Amino acid sequence: MSNTHRIDKEEDSIKSDFGLNNKILVLICGLALAFEFYVLTVEFDTSIFNVADSFFFIGPIGAMAVGFAVAFKSGKDSMYFKPFLALSVGILFFMLGDLAYLYIEMVLEEDPYPSIGDLFYWLFYPFVIGFIVFALKFFAFPLSKPKLGVISIITAGLILAYTGLSYEAFEGDIFNFDFAYGMIFVGSAALTVGLSTLGIISFKKSLQGLVWALILASLLINATADVWYFHIELFEGYEALHTVDTMYLSTWMVMFYGLYRHYRYST
Numbered sequence: 182m183s184n185t186h187r188i189d190k191e192e193d194s195i196k197s198d199f200g201l202n203n204k205i206l207v208l209i210c211g212l213a214l215a216f217e218f219y220v221l222t223v224e225f226d227t228s229i230f231n232v233a234d235s236f237f238f239i240g241p242i243g244a245m246a247v248g249f250a251v252a253f254k255s256g257k258d259s260m261y262f263k264p265f266l267a268l269s270v271g272i273l274f275f276m277l278g279d280l281a282y283l284y285i286e287m288v289l290e291e292d293p294y295p296s297i298g299d300l301f302y303w304l305f306y307p308f309v310i311g312f313i314v315f316a317l318k319f320f321a322f323p324l325s326k327p328k329l330g331v332i333s334i335i336t337a338g339l340i341l342a343y344t345g346l347s348y349e350a351f352e353g354d355i356f357n358f359d360f361a362y363g364m365i366f367v368g369s370a371a372l373t374v375g376l377s378t379l380g381i382i383s384f385k386k387s388l389q390g391l392v393w394a395l396i397l398a399s400l401l402i403n404a405t406a407d408v409w410y411f412h413i414e415l416f417e418g419y420e421a422l423h424t425v426d427t428m429y430l431s432t433w434m435v436m437f438y439g440l441y442r443h444y445r446y447s448t
Contacts, residue, residue, distance in 0.1 A: 201391050201442065209434045217427040237279055237426075240433025245272040247440040254444060264315035265440075268396075271308030278302035294414060295362060306369035309400055313376040316393065317383065331382075332375035339371035340364070343408055350415035363411030370404035377401040392446075395439035403432040 216236070248269035255261035281298030285291050343363070351357035377397040384393035406428035413419045 201395065201438075205438055209431070209438065212434060213427055213431045216430055217424060220422045220424060220427060234283070236430055237433075238276065240430060240437065241272050241276050241279075244433050244436045244440055245269050245276070247437060247444055248272065251440060251444045261443075264312045267308045267315065268312040271305045271312065274301045274304040274308065278305070299362075299366075303366060303369065306366075306373060309373055310369070310376060313373070313380055313397065313400070317376070317380055328379055331379050332372070335375035335378055336368075336371040339374060339405075339408055340368060343367045343371075343412055347412050347415045359415050363414060367408050367411055370407040373404040374401050374408075377404070392439050392442045396436055396443070399432045399436035399439060402428055402435065406432070 248265050252262050252265035252269065255265070278298045278301035281296060281301060282293040285293040285296050285298065347360060347363075351360035355361065377400045380397045381394045381401075384390045384397070406425050409428070410419065410425050413423070413425065419425070
């Protein structure tokens with residue numbers, strides 16, 4: 182057997198290992214639909230910590246733990262160390278935001294929006310963007326004009342969509358607090374969607390492409406949910422639990438699976 186043929190077989194094996202299990206993806210979709218059915222049909226007391234709330238801690242805790250595991254398993258000199266460390270720290274801030282919201286809402290019995298919890302939620306984005314940029318450095322840099330165009334169009338498109346759909350609520354007043362406050366998050370989320378989309382397109386050429394695409398898809402889901410959430414808040418229409426929460430839950434399930442596959446089959 183030639184050496185070239187042996188290398189080809191090894192690459193095929195790696196691609197197979199990094200591939201995704203369709204049954205797991207179907208299970209994730211099924212759990213998301215089941216949670217949505219629960220949200221739409223079951224009456225529950227939102228003033229106390231309930232079963233649904235626990236899912237929003239189990240998910241990020243699991244994703245954060247595996248993210249740290251990937252970073253330290255790879256080693257500080259690995260190309261994976263910085264991006265996965267950044268992602269895991271970002272998830273930690275997201276969890277702190279959830280804790281702050283629950284404490285303010287259930288212990289202090291006050292409206293948690295806006296609050297210090299929002300600062301923790303926002304800090305999720307710089308670290309997530311850092312994760313994507315670190316990753317893109319090895320697959321998509323330098324950014325060509327078409328790639329910059331993709332990021333710009335998606336980012337600007339989401340911001341314009343948020344502005345257009347929310348126009349009635351803020352009556353054209355860009356200094357409306359809720360609109361301006363939401364735009365801080367929507368702008369960060371829109372940029373994340375643009376970068377994630379570019380990453381998904383770029384990573385398809387790598388051996389781990391499916392896994393990277395899955396992780397980025399989870400960030401795309403989360404960012405899109407944030408844009409929707411702040412639109413809802415402008416009309417004071419958010420109530421726990423809401424369909425947007427199904428998207429947040431899906432974020433952690435998809436991310437956990439992608440990170441787990443990466444941890445299991447990376448170096």
